Amino acid sequence: MNLGWLRFTGWIAAWMALVLLPMAIALAGELPATRTRLKEAAALLGFVGLGLLAMQAVVSGRQRWFARGLGQDDLLQFHRRTGEAAWLLVLVHPLAMFAADPSQLAWLDPREDLLRAGSLWLLLAAVSLLLATSLWRQQFGLSYERWRALHGVLAFGVVALALGHVLLVDHYTAQAWKKVALVVVVGSALWLTVETRLRRPWQRRRRPWTVVDVAPEPGGATTLRLRPDGHPGLAFVPGQFAWVTLGDSPWRMQQHPFSMTSPADQAEIWFTIKPAGDFTGGIASTRIGSRAWIEGPYGVFTWQPGFAPHGAVFVAGGVGITPFLSMLRTARARRGQDRLWLFYANSDADSIIAREELDVLARELPLRVVHVLDDPPDGWTGEAGHIDADMLERHLPAEVGTMLAYVCGPAPMADAVEPVLLERGIPAKNLYSERFDMV
Structure with missing residues (x-):
């Protein structure tokens, strides 16, 4: 909060x-x-x-x-x-x-x-x-x-x-x-x-969406790309989420909240979804051309270029990268100049979603990406283990207390990282957090 x-x-x-x-x-x-x-x-x-x-x-x-x-x-x-x-x-x-x-x-x-x-x-x-x-x-x-x-x-x-x-x-x-x-x-x-x-x-029955692409991602995740059908789409702020229903009817019970991963300034909306033991296990088999329904946007876990004049720190765990993908893609589209640090924790190298695109974004934006792996492969030159005070000390500037900080991922990761960021001088009012224990 x-x-x-x-x-x-x-x-x-x-x-x-x-x-x-x-x-x-x-x-x-x-x-x-x-x-x-x-x-x-x-x-x-x-x-x-x-x-x-x-x-x-x-x-x-x-x-x-x-x-x-x-x-x-x-x-x-x-x-x-x-x-x-x-x-x-x-x-x-x-x-x-x-x-x-x-x-x-x-x-x-x-x-x-x-x-x-x-x-x-x-x-x-x-x-x-x-x-x-x-x-x-x-x-x-x-x-x-x-x-x-x-x-x-x-x-x-x-x-x-x-x-x-x-x-x-x-x-x-x-x-x-x-x-x-x-x-x-x-x-x-x-x-x-x-x-x-x-x-x-x-x-919503008069505001349908059409699935135009179903793309596999690392770690078993899938990116759905939806295009508005007969309406202008949905305006949102990077970091927000929407409730998504797949199927011919908006009344279906299979309605789940997912963060948008697309840039904010386009009609097409993207969602990157990881299987979680429910209907999301079948996301990868979604048929191109099928109907979808979106209710939103929701959420206050938001950032956009110019919002953090002193810079921002992003900390993501696994599929918690999704709201940050929307933020970074929007920053690229708007030619943002905010200084950004992204700490991205995963179990192994094969689970890193959008790894190649993050490398490109790091070259095109004033962005520093720090990958952190629990189980790094041989020859890994990035960080290993868990995000802690020493790791942040190695990568963040001295003036980190003037920045905004965003944490998105499993509750244990958020519980461990938030106190460290507060100790580094980031005020509680500048710390935004979303945990994966909603349902």
């Missing part, structure tokens, strides 16, 4: 205000008779839980109006942690209610009220399944596509059930205006889910 403290504080304050809005509605106007402290606390926890559940649609990363200034990996980590908190509140709320008033255990008895008891059990089961499949998707054996479909259905159902429960209890929500206000607030969150999954594909 790369936000100043003031802006970050404002973002958190806005998020908290929206989370607490259902509770604020419940406490506004005429209040019901006061019950025991534990029972009132349990009831208000339920409203906070409803707010947290509703806000999950807002902090999913697909709402650019709310995600402005935040990296996708930061947003998704926030989404996961707040989802866990929502599950905890959904669990604590009834337990505290039962502790305060054991007679309310009858609410769970379907013989007393089948609809009420059934909806409560369904809500608890759905939110638990939602959390479990999000945290342990691979352990459940769910492909990304099936998980994504399940996640959308469960998320919508959980929020709808929680809203229905609050309205039916009719304690704090006895007044009609409160019911209407809660329906509007929580219904807006439900609409965001529908808008993302249904309305956006409907809008």
Whole structure:
């Protein structure tokens, strides 16, 4: 994440205000008779839980109006942690209610009220399944596509059930205006889910793309080149990504986020994709001439010529080179003069994506490329091992603290490199990072 403290504080304050809005509605106007402290606390926890559940649609990363200034990996980590908190509140709320008033255990008895008891059990089961499949998707054996479909259905159902429960209890929500206000607030969150999954594909149906080239890359990666079909294309800033769907329909579940690797100033868009155990394993067999659909651009991991007058440091691991390829290709097209350093870590020499082009870029730009291999071949004259403080010391100038720094790759690499860059004097506000643990 790369936000100043003031802006970050404002973002958190806005998020908290929206989370607490259902509770604020419940406490506004005429209040019901006061019950025991534990029972009132349990009831208000339920409203906070409803707010947290509703806000999950807002902090999913697909709402650019709310995600402005935040990296996708930061947003998704926030989404996961707040989802866990929502599950905890959904669990604590009834337990505290039962502790305060054991007679309310009858609410769970379907013989007393089948609809009420059934909806409560369904809500608890759905939110638990939602959390479990999000945290342990691979352990459940769910492909990304099936998980994504399940996640959308469960998320919508959980929020709808929680809203229905609050309205039916009719304690704090006895007044009609409160019911209407809660329906509007929580219904807006439900609409965001529908808008993302249904309305956006409907809008994209008139903006198809055509696959015009499928080129193999080192390390098993593949570069897809897409051309806009009947529309001007997509404007983006180098380093951003888009959600890509391959196939005849934009409604397919096989929608994945990939960084653009093409220069920013052209209609054709390129994506370099490495197999990751899901549908990406079949990317290399994509048929030229087939349809594709693009939603974007997203992301704040961006750089373009002139953005870093004192220079920039790029650190990539494996396929984490993709956003930097777009940045460097754009710099070449625009005749950029920013001083650049690229540290590119790979397992071996055969895994280096665009190696020959990087050599050309190093000659055409004020760019220094430092390849780092875990398993270097005989005769290797570059760096070996891992990127550390000593390696950076050998290659970076003394004034590195005035530069911008970008790190993109596996989480262990980013976790190791970021502290080193900060120690070298690069301010946290000038450090941009994206990790490969989004899904």
